[in-house]
Amino acid sequence: MTVKAKNIALVAHDQTKAELVEWVAVNEAALQPHKLWATGTTGRIITERCPSLEITLLKSGPLGGDQQLGAMIAEGKLDVLLFFMDPMTSLPHDVDVKALTRLSTLYNVIFACNRSSADFVISSPHFKGDYQRTQRDISDYVQRPV
Ligand SMILES: O=C(CO)COP(=O)(O)O
Numbered sequence: 240m241t242v243k244a245k246n247i248a249l250v251a252h253d254q255t256k257a258e259l260v261e262w263v264a265v266n267e268a269a270l271q272p273h274k275l276w277a278t279g280t281t282g283r284i285i286t287e288r289c290p291s292l293e294i295t296l297l298k299s300g301p302l303g304g305d306q307q308l309g310a311m312i313a314e315g316k317l318d319v320l321l322f323f324m325d326p327m328t329s330l331p332h333d334v335d336v337k338a339l340t341r342l343s344t345l346y347n348v349i350f351a352c353n354r355s356s357a358d359f360v361i362s363s364p365h366f367k368g369d370y371q372r373t374q375r376d377i378s379d380y381v382q383r384p385v
Contacts, residue, residue, distance in 0.1 A: 242272040243369045245318040248308050249277040249285060250300065252325035256281060259323040260288050262354055266361050267292060276317070278304030305335040312342045318372070319349040321357050347372050 247270065251259035259281065263270065267289050275292060277285060279299035286294055298304040311317040320343050330336060343350040349372070351357040360366060 242367045244273050245366075246274045246276065246311070246316055247319040247321065248311075248317055249275060249281055249294070249321050250305070250308070251281045251323040252300075252328065252330070254325040254328060255323035256284055258354055259321070260284055262323075262357055263292070264288055269361055269366070276308070276311070278308070300335065301330070301332040303335075305332065305339040309335075309339045309342045312339075312346050312348055315346070317348060319351075319360065321351050321360070323354065323357075324352045347374065 249259060249263060263285050270292060275294040276282075277294050277296060279296055279302070281300075282294045282296040285292065286296075297307045308317060308320065312320075320339075322339070324336070340350070340352075342348075349360060351360045
């Protein structure tokens, strides 16, 4: 079966970066056919460990990288968000993180926030295939009376 390339974002907070890098290394072959994006620091570290992966680096999360991913989601340009989050540390850009996870939810993006979820996503038969996410009718929200 030909793998249907998806746009996949890789993001990790500082305390979870090592775990994501390890996960990407284990799943390098499965990620290879896809179009990969990452926030700046996460992407740089993954590239050092897995030089065969071509990753488009965005800005660092606290400098707008999360917002860039949010914009991609709003424009329908991201299929999967693999974001290993740190639930124990408060962050200066917490609002950006919240905006990103909110948009992932709103636009029904495939979103894994930890290693087990990422394992399920990547081992799903849908991962290689032509999975059509249901698009919510956003106009329902926009036109909702106040
Ligand atoms: O802070 C992040 C996500 O909120 C990740 O950003 P970096 O990959 O630049 O560390």
